[in-house]
Amino acid sequence: MSVRVAVVGAGAAGLCAARHLLSKPGTFCTPVVFESGTSVGGTWVYEELDEPIREKGVEPEGPERPEGHSRYRSHSSMYQNLRTNLPKEVMAFPDFPFELHLNSFLPHHEVLRYLQKYCDHFDVGPHVRFNTAVERVRPVVMETTDGKQRTEWEVTSSERSGSERTERFDAVFVCSGHYSVPHVPEIPGLQHFRGSVLHSHSYRRPEPFSGQTVLVLGARNSGIDICMELSTVAEQVFLSHRTPRLSFPLPPNVSQTESIDRILEDGTVALQDGRVLKADSLLLCTGYIFTFPFLHESDLGIDMQRDFVGPLYRHIMSPGFPSLFFIGLCQQICPFPHFHCQVQFCVAVLEGAVSLPSAPVMQQECRAWLEKRLSRGVQQRHLLRMEHEQWEYCASLSAEAGFKPLTPAIRSLFEEVWRRRREHPLQYRESNYRLTEEHWERAPSAGQRELLQAKEGEEERVI
Template sequence: MKMVLQRVAVVGAGAAGLCAARHILSRPNSFACPVVFELTDNIGGTWCYVERIGQDDHGRPIHSSMYRDLRTNLPKEVMAFPDFPFDPQLSSFLPHQEIQKYLKKYCHAHNIWPQIRFNTMVEKVKPVVLAKEVEKNTMWEVTSCDLSGHQKTEIFDSVFVCSGHYSEPYIPNVPGMKNFKGKLLHSHLYRYAEPFSGQSVVVLGAKASGLDISIELVKAGAKVTLSHGRPRLTFPLPSGIRQSSPVVAIEDNGSIRFQDGSVDQADTLMFCTGYKFRFPFLDADQLGLKIQDHMVSPLYRYMMPPAFPSLFFISICKMICPFPNFNCQVQFALAVLDGSVSLPSRAEMEDDVHRVLRDKVDRGFQQRHLLDMFEDQWEYCDMLARTAGFPPLPPVIQGLYKEVWRQRQVHPENYRSHNYRLISDSQWELLK
């Protein structure tokens, strides 16, 4: 008797979606070729640089938040998918164009291109319950629309949501914002520094993009106030950047008031304040999910709604080593689908999610940071590998990741000048 192959829909052809497609294609005895729905005409998701902002030629929002001169803040030695290294001739810290080239090579090597439907928007992903035992008998109705406006509805056994979370800007509510006389901008719309030359810019947020963009701005001749609520940065910053406490209000005359009581004028207020989760094609209530700006819950293993565990959110965690993390999540998800991993009951999965999140709150995580992984990412990936029986990430990935994180805190301007080489699964070296 011929085995019925499972059909999987993948939403998004960024790094996570390509990783999902690659592993589905590697299991032809269990899965049919995936259908990858991609909103744009290219692969790469956030790594696909588009100079234009706002909307594309078809009136659809431009999702990429990539800026022209971005270089990776992780070396290629830890960024790569574990089974697909970067060209060793390249330097460790790469411009975004090299990541895009790498993802295209990945597509070619694994024959992913034919599975992608470009310029196709997913409008609705809806569970279709075929029997009372919801967990065992759910199919998925996926409605998509191409550029001609032609709608198509298809049935799948599973859906992988790989649509990313770097496209819907989060702008905190600053009292009096309408009074600001200059330009208000989120980093999602920032592309390069030259237009800000000679300007006074207040940058809100001092995580990776806030710091990188501030350094770019001062090199282009801007004067930057880096406003944030984190402990004061103690490493050396370029002379054109001064640190400040958080912005608390915009005065009636358009000046900016900071938490420490100081007041200043600026030509531009730039929000490097992160992004919101948004999945317009999902009905959260129907799925038993709560989708907030910075949180999606409950998700068992940070992936599955306990009520519908054949829906997988890949790449939802933050503060991670992304491609290796996706690689682990995808393999775990496929092990669930092919029966290699048995899931607990819905109630047990929900209890587990609440326990994990409660533990993070007890350790001091704020609600908006509950999906930040930091050190937890390594045990998380190891646990996925142990449970699903695939090779764990080599310890050298964690070791080099930590070293680069340390270097970034000490030398934010020049840590990218270093080059590294992996010697073994547990050792790396700094190249002279």
């Protein structure tokens, strides 16, 4: 009997899951992909906002939504001028490269176009139910004729029209992402701040901050990028963070500061080193939280907190319910290749090509992993950061499931760009690359290629 699979979300991870399920029609029924929005692409779908600056308010954490915020849409975190911080050569799904003529670092609309082409190429589109929100995913445990237990998944969904239905599936891929609900840190006295407060999730362009003094909290990738963009229009930008001081040169109107301690009653900002600043706007580049309002902890026997889900076997599945797969929970990774590996491992599990240990053994492995991380002093909110561990992880998935591993050149180029981004955060995107199975090399940009082609044409005419 063919396996019935539901996929929650039609972003990059959901499209990848559907693509690989569709590649095995003898094993799987055509998947049902539930997408709350109107198009594929997930977080790469750029949306304008009516209020580029939210006056003295940010969206709440958790599944609750502000009044008027539809559950059929969770607006994107893309800002207008965003460019990828990884080159297309390592971003791509290994079985579907980006167009060669494009520069390595792309504007967000090119990534969306790529995902749309991926969807079309693998004929995923007909299996996506748009404007359909998943309300509940619940395990239903039944006894088989031989006395064993098997789990089916009851998926309740609702359409924008108001109609609701409940269906049964043999497995569920959770591909709903974790870049839609902002993490708003607890800042004592935040209500006293007299300017505008917003999360980077709602940032779209720098112009509304023209001539202002802006305090940016957080110095990871988005914080640094937005800070640099704001420096072109703001009078002064303060980059507030607790990480080690950035060693590269910053624009003259950008200053690094300690993290925020509290907001004083007069609206000024007290820093942890005792300094006090006055700012017109406070921009929170403080990341996102996990939220799966359609799942209940009590059903699954796993810990589902805003900064951690698990521990999960292979960072993918609950030992008690190994037919519910979380794709893309890990952080600090090369996303699309990571999804590619996780999905193929899950497909192999459903096919029976991978034999999972017993539930107690999986639980013991999960506990051992968690205890090891905690004993090293890893904070809970950083438990799922993989960074350099991602390569061994993906290699182990491919070895166990028998699919082609990622090429060494992907890791090599990823690490080269990681290094260059730390050393040259303003210039690293000017480079272009070319990738082979084993190596990478620098390549001319699209503009440089046009100049070279024009020059070659002139030389041919002279000859």
